[in-house]
Amino acid sequence: MGGLIEQLRALGTLRLAAMAGVGLAVLGLVAWLAGQPQTTKAGEPAGDSLALADRWRQAEAAVQALLDQELADEDGEPALARLLSRLLPAGLPVLLANSSPVRDWESFAHPGAPPRPMHGFRGASGIDGTLSSACGLAEALGDLVLVSGDLALLHDANGWLWRSQLSGRLTVVLIDNGGGGIFEQLPIRTEPAAAMDFERLFAMPQPVDPLALAAVHGVPGRRVAGLATLASDLAWARQQPMALLVISTDRRRDAALRQRLRTMAAAQVTPP
Template sequence: MSISTFNRRWAEVLIEALTRHGLRHMCIAPGSRSAPLTLAAAANGKLTCHTHFDERGLGHLALGLAKAARQPVGIIVTSGTAVANLYPAIIEARLTGERLVVLTADRPPELIDCGANQAIAQVGIFADHADALNLPRPTDAIPARWLISAVDNLLASARFGAVQINCPFAEPLYGEDDGAYQSWRDAPGAWWQQTTPWLRYSQQAITMRQPDWFSWRQKRGVVVAGRMSAEEGAQVAEWASTLGWPLLGDVLSQTGQPLACSDLWLNHPQARQTLAQAELVVQFGGGLTGKRLLQWQNSSRPENWWLVDSAPGRRDPAAHGGRRIIAAPGEWLRQHPAQPRAAWAGHLVLLSITAQQQVDAATQTFGEARLAHRLPELLPENGQLFVGNSLIVRLVDAFAQLPVGYPVYSNRGASGIDGLLSSAAGVQRAQPRPMLVLLGDISTLYDLNALALLRDAPAPLVVLVVNNNGGQIFSLLPTPEAERQRFFCMPQSVSFAPAAAMFGLQYACPENWSALQTYLQQCWRRGGSHLVELVVDAESGAQTLVALVKQMEEA
């Protein structure tokens, strides 16, 4: 009987078991050792298969798919360094909760630690960043129900972040399917006609109502909104407004940031004096962006600080006393209704208006700061935004007021610049809506070959690259001026026009605001994939932020 045929049967059962947990997307990199897994995934009609030649980008493609689909997403890679290239995406998933199921093909045990080609120690390679299941070499001495139960147990016990299933396969890996081992495959019987897991765990995660909520909601409260879904952001904004509590919304909160430009006005003495009166702070989600918001979070000492987030573990770097509530924000809000009350912190509204006026006056010149401030004017209707890391996300957080409930995605767990284009591609494949991707030049260069994933976008797509010639985030930091450009900013002096041409994307480089608006309006109407490059002054964006923070402190 053929080893290659049994490898296929083993992989078929494994892949089918994964689909019973909601897995509908499989991201596949080329490889020989992973052939049984790839062929089984391709033959499973429940799966949509995505491919990419770069495993690092593949991991981030899966990450983006999982963000938008809110379902587990699978990854298949071959053995060796292909596995290690998934590390950044797995780290991000552990921090932000996307469920990735990583199938790492491996050499059988006798080919490990003996000098065999493309064989590395893969068991536990992701350490604490992923729960792991190390499968044995496929053999018909192990019943199919054991394999199915092992998968069910892993996915039931690890409900946050990534898991690794290490799959050793012996050669031969290819060959005609001779029909052997069908009885082994079919042994689970009616399971093949069902849609549920073989082994179902009873996990009752009930959000408990805080028994003293009715007294706490009478007090002076502040709402801090971090990373949430669009639906949750809109719900939190309405809840805070009903209570009359000021809401400090992060760029990823999707709350509409009713007190816009908080990163500018939070250091104003009047703001700190007003916020010091808060008796309760309720924070939804983590991953806060603004420096001034993080500083206030660290220094604030209300009677109680409640942090509501579906992610387990510690999520408050300031280590406040209070309550850590593991619950989805929307579910928690339903258990804790708001009581209509008059707003108690009206001074903050005036500070926000003043800050917005100062931003408007300071961003009349075409450039990075104006783009961040007027970003809402460029967003496609019924679309979505993916915003990169480093300087650009800080400028948007400080200068813009994004629409309430407008979907915003980013990789703000580890906040790296690796894989951002790949993640954006995954988001749009899961949610095929018009999308604007806003990145810096270094971030785009870092993931340049992911432009291959954007050629056949399922909806109008614009990658807007802010080319300020280097990592200008370091202009905000006290880096030594003599070494700043060479060792920190690292300007590359490149044009992205050849990259767009190489990957078949339409290209434009508008030189003023009117041209930028007009071109993007055409993009949303005509469809297709576009790379739009804005060549801006290197340091003006960072300098504008520094100047406005200082100006607002003294206002």
């Protein structure tokens, strides 16, 4: 511990060179660390810290049991994230598109799922270049699964042109919820509904059949009937160099489900 304090003390006199001259940065962390109890310096966690960690472990176990129970008979986006995290084999890279897919995976993916490389990115508009980025990763890594919403995929539909030159394998799992489902999770709908055209201004559903669009580019696809058939549909898609699986969901229902799960999860955490 003493060595660490000495290092921090040295950093406390770090000189910051600048065009106008030389400044001095003083780190208050040195004094704070020096004043900590001896047990902290010896690397022994305090009893209160151990008790707090145990409470969080118990709360986590309770929340995961709750999610297993509540999502067992669901077919929506939270259930998809939980099931897909377990179905995909270990080591298979996954790219999560922005908005709901990346948030759902973080919130609902199963903690016992096989380990794998996870990828994400932030385009100029959040969804810019989703499909092309997935194709580039599949080319570099040899294999990839993309989980995307319908607007994100449509926003980069020219990415399907990779099909003729892609040497890696790409499986696209498309969540088709009729527009920008992320906006359903924000308190922006009005009462009465006629006061604002939510569907046109925020959800923006598009009259495009994603399977037909992929087929125009020579990419085979299937519409998944429900999560009960997801395993077999994935097995089929994983045999293709490039394939599209479309899962239709209800964004309003899923938004309400997420809110209900968050409320139930919060109840599992006992205040200090």
